[in-house]
Amino acid sequence: MRGTEEQHLRPGMSFTVPILLWGLIAAPLPWLLQRFQRQAPVPLSWGAFPILEIAVRKTRYRQRLDDFLLLFIRTVLIGLLTFAFAGPQMRYMSPSRASRTERVTREIVRPKILLLDGRESAFGDDRTCADFLTLALDGWEVERARASDWVDTFHAHLEKFDIVILADLAFPTARESALLHSYSQSGRGLFLVLGERTDAQKWNEHFFGVPLLDRIHTRHGSRGSPHDSRSHEPLNPCHYRHPIITPFADHPNAGLLSMPVERYVPVRTDRDIETILALPNGFPLIAAWNGPIGKTRSTMTDSSAPACGNVLIWTTAPQQSMSRWMIRPAFIPLVRESVKFAARRTVPENTALRTAAPGTVEGVFSLGPWLLLAATGLFMAEGILSGRRLKNTI
Incomplete structure (x- = not known):
């Protein structure tokens, strides 16, 4: 929007x-x-x-x-x-x-988001990953859909959205992967939130085309307690160099580095992976995929358009069985910064911020x-x- x-x-x-x-x-x-x-x-x-x-x-x-x-x-x-x-x-x-001025014409721009919920239903009072993401994006234009029938509903007008968020999706089918591939090549963003339903093997086959993801790993080991102290080790922000992490550089007490993560989907080392936020063991929690979608390197030609960082990956989901990011004060701004980064090619810079119109400024004397x-x-x-x-x- x-x-x-x-x-x-x-x-x-x-x-x-x-x-x-x-x-x-x-x-x-x-x-x-x-x-x-x-x-x-x-x-x-x-x-x-x-x-x-x-x-x-x-x-x-x-x-x-x-x-x-x-x-x-x-x-x-x-x-x-x-x-x-x-x-x-x-x-x-x-x-x-050249002079010190105050901006007087402000433009508010927010991305239009399609949120795909990988879980068909939630039992009891448990909230799904998509529920927490929807709450974090409150005030933005978010259209939510079920992962089972989103292709039939949105395939004709998918490009009206600036970004598609796949929340705890088990795996995309071949048809869905082809549609997402075309969508990403047009410059729009994909935001993958990997959760407990993630089938790493089928993601590799249908979406990435390379053995990128591994099965879900528990930080404290199979014999440890879910509340093992090692699940609270500080995270590595990679020196706050990435645009998603930079806003947290001056706020070390915001809870970004102390967000508890118990289970995650390991991402293997690859030349097309850019680590943004990492665990102490080096595995990324937030990463950008710069490679092609739906093509293996053996079949990829020079004309194959890469994703160019339009695919953002969270290797853990905001759900009780994976992590407790949603209880930290840094969760909401982290979700919004992630969405803004993934949609940066179709939404102007300083998304959701107020920017000045060119040449229209006001001075104070x-x-x-x-x-x-x-x-x-x-x-x-x-x-x-x-x-x-x-x-x-x-």
């Missing part, structure tokens, strides 16, 4: 400390003080010096002009200081990408320092006018 959510942020001004704007109430204070301190004009009666009357009146007019300028400067000075300390910020639109600089200039002008007025008065 691809949906676009646009948020247009209009240019304008905002304040980091808007409560300080109440200081504007003090702006009329210089005018009020001047009014209360105003003295009545003294009548001029010079008698013998009438020629000086004109000069005195000019001086008085100059004093009134200075008084008006002082009142204006002091009022503006109070306003500038109030705005400066309130932290004004001017938002503006700019096509430039702080006006506080400039207002303080202007207030400093007005303060100097006020000092000059006050000194001149005092000199004329004397």
Whole structure:
């Protein structure tokens, strides 16, 4: 599913400390003080010096002009200081990408998922592997189907999905393998979650074409207890280099490396296998298959299109008999990161994240320092006018 959510942020001004704007109430204070301190004009009666009357009146007019300028400067000075300390910020639109900007047009993209449940039914209160995956993908567009009849239902419009998840599927038939092969060659992703119903031999014959998978292995041995301490050994994240594991690098306490795994399907060493998350013994828990699907190397030609990493494999399933990944806080983000990686060729980068539209950015410019600089200039002008007025008065 691809949906676009646009948020247009209009240019304008905002304040980091808007409560300080109440200081504007003090702006009329210089005018009020001047009014209360105003003295009545003294009548001029010079008698013998009438020629000086004109000069005195000019001086008085100059004093009134200075008084008006002082009142204006002091009022503006109070306003500038109030705005400066309130932290004004001017938002503006700019096509430039070189400056520090804030993204304003955000696109939310989520993959469309087809989830195939390998178990036809669950008895009692036990949840299936597909149940836990559905819960982890809550909010995304997930269409769930039974593994027994999905080909007849979706073969005509399978490519409308960005990824197909095969949850605890016993094995794909020859027809299903051919359909999945064509689906993967088109650039779409496959996500295999191997569980207790996995038939490794038939997976190798029908799907991989090479002896890749082995029968289910128990970490603690056939004689050990299901709660053997060795099933809780820390996992190997392969130095957090893979995109699925990278988001967990800064969160070591998220439970990724301590997720208990008791049983898994061993994956043999192969040149087309990329290990993403491994057990202490080196066997992968999460791996990417970069080889062809449904073709053996003996029959593969140069024109055979490989999977190119579109096939993601979990060698253990979130179910009681295999592991208890679903009880760890890292389970939900791990499922989502896995789906995003497997569907990366049909869904843009930063899937389910908000990204900026090209060339549409918003900048933030702080006006506080400039207002303080202007207030400093007005303060100097006020000092000059006050000194001149005092000199004329004397």
